[in-house]
Amino acid sequence: MSIFLVLVRKEVKELLTPQLVVSIAAMLFVFHVIGRSVGSHNKASASRNGVVIVDLDRSALSRRLSAALSRAECAVTHSPARDIGPALAAPEHDAESSFMLVPAGLERDLAAGRQSHVAFYSRFRKNASGLGPVMAASRTRKTLSLVSGELSSFVMERRLQGLSPGFVKDPAPAREFAVIGGRVEAVPVSHVVAFVQSQSYFFPMAVFFIIILSAQMIMTAVASEKENKTLETLLSSPIDRRMLVLSKLTASAFIAAVLSGGYMLGMRSFMSGIVGDAAPGAASSSGPALARLGLLITPSGYLMIGLSVLVCILCALAMAFILGLLAEDVKSIQAMMTPLVMVLMLSYLLPIFIDMSAANDGIKLILYAIPFTHAFLAPQNVMMGNGVQVLWGIAYQAAVFAAFVALAARLFSGEALLTLRLRFPKVR
Amino acid sequence: MNALEARDLVKRYKDFEAVSGLTFDVKEGEIFALVGPNGVGKSTTLKMIATLLAPTAGSVSVFGCDVVKEACRVRELISYLPEEAGAYKNLTGREYLRFMALVFLKDGPKAEAAVVRGEDLCGLADKLKDKIKTYSKGMTRKLLIARAVMIAPRLAILDEPTSGLDIVNGYEVRKTIKRLAGEGTTFLISSHNMGEIEFLSGRIGVMNNGRMLACDTPAALKRRFSTDDLEEVFIRLTQ
Numbered sequence: 001m002s003i004f005l006v007l008v009r010k011e012v013k014e015l016l017t018p019q020l021v022v023s024i025a026a027m028l029f030v031f032h033v034i035g036r037s038v039g040s041h042n043k044a045s046a047s048r049n050g051v052v053i054v055d056l057d058r059s060a061l062s063r064r065l066s067a068a069l070s071r072a073e074c075a076v077t078h079s080p081a082r083d084i085g086p087a088l089a090a091p092e093h094d095a096e097s098s099f100m101l102v103p104a105g106l107e108r109d110l111a112a113g114r115q116s117h118v119a120f121y122s123r124f125r126k127n128a129s130g131l132g133p134v135m136a137a138s139r140t141r142k143t144l145s146l147v148s149g150e151l152s153s154f155v156m157e158r159r160l161q162g163l164s165p166g167f168v169k170d171p172a173p174a175r176e177f178a179v180i181g182g183r184v185e186a187v188p189v190s191h192v193v194a195f196v197q198s199q200s201y202f203f204p205m206a207v208f209f210i211i212i213l214s215a216q217m218i219m220t221a222v223a224s225e226k227e228n229k230t231l232e233t234l235l236s237s238p239i240d241r242r243m244l245v246l247s248k249l250t251a252s253a254f255i256a257a258v259l260s261g262g263y264m265l266g267m268r269s270f271m272s273g274i275v276g277d278a279a280p281g282a283a284s285s286s287g288p289a290l291a292r293l294g295l296l297i298t299p300s301g302y303l304m305i306g307l308s309v310l311v312c313i314l315c316a317l318a319m320a321f322i323l324g325l326l327a328e329d330v331k332s333i334q335a336m337m338t339p340l341v342m343v344l345m346l347s348y349l350l351p352i353f354i355d356m357s358a359a360n361d362g363i364k365l366i367l368y369a370i371p372f373t374h375a376f377l378a379p380q381n382v383m384m385g386n387g388v389q390v391l392w393g394i395a396y397q398a399a400v401f402a403a404f405v406a407l408a409a410r411l412f413s414g415e416a417l418l419t420l421r422l423r424f425p426k427v428r
Numbered sequence: 429m430n431a432l433e434a435r436d437l438v439k440r441y442k443d444f445e446a447v448s449g450l451t452f453d454v455k456e457g458e459i460f461a462l463v464g465p466n467g468v469g470k471s472t473t474l475k476m477i478a479t480l481l482a483p484t485a486g487s488v489s490v491f492g493c494d495v496v497k498e499a500c501r502v503r504e505l506i507s508y509l510p511e512e513a514g515a516y517k518n519l520t521g522r523e524y525l526r527f528m529a530l531v532f533l534k535d536g537p538k539a540e541a542a543v544v545r546g547e548d549l550c551g552l553a554d555k556l557k558d559k560i561k562t563y564s565k566g567m568t569r570k571l572l573i574a575r576a577v578m579i580a581p582r583l584a585i586l587d588e589p590t591s592g593l594d595i596v597n598g599y600e601v602r603k604t605i606k607r608l609a610g611e612g613t614t615f616l617i618s619s620h621n622m623g624e625i626e627f628l629s630g631r632i633g634v635m636n637n638g639r640m641l642a643c644d645t646p647a648a649l650k651r652r653f654s655t656d657d658l659e660e661v662f663i664r665l666t667q
Binding site: 166229236 | 441474478479480481482500503504506507508509510511512513514515516530531533534575
């Protein structure tokens, strides 16, 4: 065997440890769970394609629109309401998110070659997340295009003279409205979705990296203290061991607070970039409407998000602290991070793809049991006016943090700290 | 009063017994050495005395204080130096001594006095201003030994105190230990260096398989085995 192959073989043997294999297997498992959950959720979500029609025209044309939507496998419900307000408030339509208002005189106006308007209302739920709003927006676009095509056909069938091509192509331009928590604003649904989605991707990603960074930091600190035997020296000192735990966590909490502060500054800058006057793009042109919908985060909202992120990082630090205590040495930290990274990935990725307002109870239970999920969802919940859920999340995260601190203190007060090791069986 | 009394000391882990019924005393001001092959329970014994591990059976008392029931009081009387211990690499030597003095003595003026003593004991002079990560193994060990004894503990427990030190530094450390013992500090040390043991110790405890095989002065042990060589005593006892 050539010396090169001997060297390669030795390197592979050094790198391919049981810890690494377990880490990879765990990651595969997490991705499999996420894939399965998202797949079944999306199937269920796709079957909820429906629209509530508030028909003020009650004409052959409005019935034709309804039939066209039904043919396109859209579940059409007719509301007896005489305006959009009562239809949105009606308890029987509580689960519906798409509404179409057909104005009185639509058929008469189009038949006379006069322009009219059809209004579309998209309702966003308080705890909507992930692809739910995107799919709702996509359904609205599909409905809008189908209605526009049908109305265009109606006009063309009349063979009226002297009409502009623009009118024939789109005789009743759609007016889009977004409905959030009872507030109704004229704003394209795609702009609302783009704005809300930015929170689903950007902010959780930032929190994700902060958690990984701070967890790795404290785990390395604890494991290296153990490896260098500086911990044994400290433990043999007359200092109260609970104080040792608290001092480590306080120092880490300070760093976590700095990281959260940085996170909040980044978020503020990101938000002002989106809605500020100087910011280009479609979303910024809708800034005032987004603000009136309550999507702009107030100082108290920032405080809640910051608090949620801070307690989330503290939870991660307390868990990482215990995992660090179980680590044999600094080298084994990668493997010790696996359980933390697994739950982090679940709580980060699943809400991106799954609409929490429509998810089944099992998925909800798992996700809300993971303390990190509450921080990932905090910006969206604050924007959607779901502050109570954020506060409950903070309380839950604080309870989890307290439980892990108590466990860490217990580990510190006994000899388990020096004797406990999480070892993988040796592969022969 | 004895500085240390160990009675029928046992430490059992899930699948093996590291220490099996160890009994010995250390007198105040004495340098007592625990010797034995690797893995016979010396470090485990020292850790039990240093309150880091709890005995499975038996008892240990330090100046009359039980290491389990009065662990906090015992920690005020001892100073423990683990084998191959490290220091905080991003601190300077002086910062490390100051931090440890405050942790062990919990009193500013006393800690400052201990730091002055520690600076003198380690002999690192201007190097104390440098970060520990720049130190050689020998320099770090000297700093750690100074840390262990600068607080003037009543019982200093040193696991392999001169391991990794060159001849000159090892000699200096041995002289320091001897001097401090003369000033009243009791030492319990573990070592593989028979020359060092013979130079330092008043009495030696020879361990094997978690048991005490013999416990006496170097001279008495040599007489017992009719030899001038302490290493030969060790080999005949442990094989």
